[in-house]
Amino acid sequence: DLGSSMVPIANISGGTDIIGCFLASTPAIPMRPRCLYRGLGMHASVYNENGMEVYDEVAYLVSKKPCPSFTRGLWKQNDKYLDSYWSRFKDVWFHGDWATMSHDGYFYILGRADDVIKVAGKRVGPNEVEDAVLRVHGVRESACIGVPDEIKGESLIVFYIGDKSSEVSNAVKQKIEESLGRSFSPKKVIWVSSLPRTRSGKIMRRLVKSAYLHLPLGDTNNLENPESLAEIAAIDKGG
Template sequence: SREGNHPDDYSRLTYKKLLEEVCRCANVLKSKGVQKGDRVAVYMPMILEAVITLLACTRIGAIHSLVFAGFSADNFAERIMDCGARVLVTSDGAWRGEKLLQLKVICDQAMAKCAQKGHNIETCIVVAHLGRVMSPTGTPYNVNKTPMQEGRDIYWHEIIPEASSSCYPEWMEAEDPMFMLYTSGSTGKPKGVVHTTGGYLIYAATTFKYVFDYKPNDVYWCTADIGWITGHTYVVYGPLANAATSVVYEGTPFYPDNDRFWEVVDKYKVSQFYTAPTAIRALMKFGDDLVTRHDLSTLRVLGSVGEPINPEAWMWYYRLVGHEKCSIVDTFWQTETGGHVLTPLPGATPMKPGAASFPFFGVQPVLLDEAGKEIKGEGEGYLVFPRPWPSLMRTLYNDHDRYETTYFTKFPGYYCTGDGAKRDADGYLWVTGRVDDMLNVSGHLMSTAEVESVLTEHPSISEAAVVAKPHPVKGECLYCFVTTNEHGEFDEKLQKELRQLVRERIAPFAMPDVIHNAPGLPKTR
């Protein structure tokens, strides 16, 4: 089921219809010259065409590279050029709450930036989404406002429905790349994480089945955006590989009211619900009656993903949303791991609020100290893995050296997560957070270096240092120290310009909460 941004906007798609649409889209991609191994860039809201596009790529052996539709044109252009995509699939725009996102305009800016650097997108397929949904104001969107470049841009509805609904799948080796997804790197340049066809799919399917205890006739809903690994594994591939019935939601938790999540759970009789601690903490502020006024009795398993969940939020989730009868699965994993690596299993693992608990089948976690010595029993250290599992990333796109350096050189013989963890007396694992130059804002991972380099682009700034500051809702937020040069005046105007710069260059979620004037920054020799 698809639940739109507006409560009156919803639709359903059967597996048979999905297959037909995927084949049509696959045939169109092939007609545009897309072949096995080619990359296809995707910049989409949470609409069914996004799922169809990903599956169409996979069906013909093309490698989809989907970028979260909250990223800036600069970021998107960098990712398009890095993977060398010639075809782009997007939509004219989308509503998020009461906010209009002009996605095609951002894509146009990104394509122009690519062209300046000598990389041309040959085909841009555009879903005309805005004209078919309810706008928050009630006035229909003027579809003619969308800029379309003749010869390059084509509307989805003008080509996809005419294509054949049968498309023979491309046979793939288990180790052939299936898709790539960019994640923030500590040196600032994003990393194109590559997942493979056999290993990724088997692990996505297996973790989905056991971690959510999915049974026939259940209704599953993961609130994650398709732009993140959670959306790839637990909105698209995991549920579909298990023939699950699931909800795909386009809006926010706060529109039209702060009880939208609970309204949707009630509307579709959801049995498994998977969301992020940052959403839970935000919803806790609004009073219990927003939850209790809805019938949530169908819920059986509640999931948490994106960052460690604080015990207070866990208890609220358990008591109020789960009526003290749901299992809570606090799942630890990464873009790089492809699926859950540490998680409780519902009904099988006695729960401890805030603990990622135990490894999934076949996964071996180890804690190491700074010197690389294993910490046995109780203790805290670097979370690493001495053996792979099927969905561990195989490489970074076009940069295998960086893959080895980033993940395998700190502790030779181990995959290093970049996270710290502690083991308690009962053997439970608790993830404590990042131990490298990365921070986690509302479940979005980003690097301090990435933000620092954007801040120093400003003509008034000579140096910048970015650190994480605890935040009651986001978990962490950005605290930025900046040093101005002789022309720079540290005032409200400069702070506003710096926030806007980060917003434009990276994304709105990366905007600093605090910008601190530091006339001199300490250095190490």
């Protein structure tokens, strides 16, 4: 309903390390909800673990060829640069995002690859869970993390901002089961008044997880609302 079908919502996906966007919306191609297309001059693709290009399969976002704005290295950390971006696939830029690609060239970003959660041997991106949660009436924002589970390996914990009620919490759980399957039913659905976000508005799942599990937080200087971490850390883990 955003924009009342009168205003196009333009998505982009890139990074400061390339000073540009691998994927973007373009007026030359029909838009689809939440999907993107290759940015101008970009050779984006999706590779599986074996370095094979795959379609309609959740795998890794890569760039098969360089673009003029690619960084050539990191200041005094060239080994880290090569290991982070060029070591997984030969002569291919590994961006670290989880994505799918359709045969007609549309991409769907599912979050960071290191955010992927493995529940009972099945992988799911937090974006997939959050997309389901945001379709529940009464939910405005959400964040999903994986926490250690002795039986499943990891379990889902879902945080949401919105109406604080058992009806909404139950609806969130039901929507996830309907969208992704009962194996991804969350261990907990937790209401919070705020989620940690950067000054540019990005929700920091890493800090949500660290605060919830009482792990070292690391750098929080870029947070707009550091007080949100104390609220998450104070949540009762029982039940």
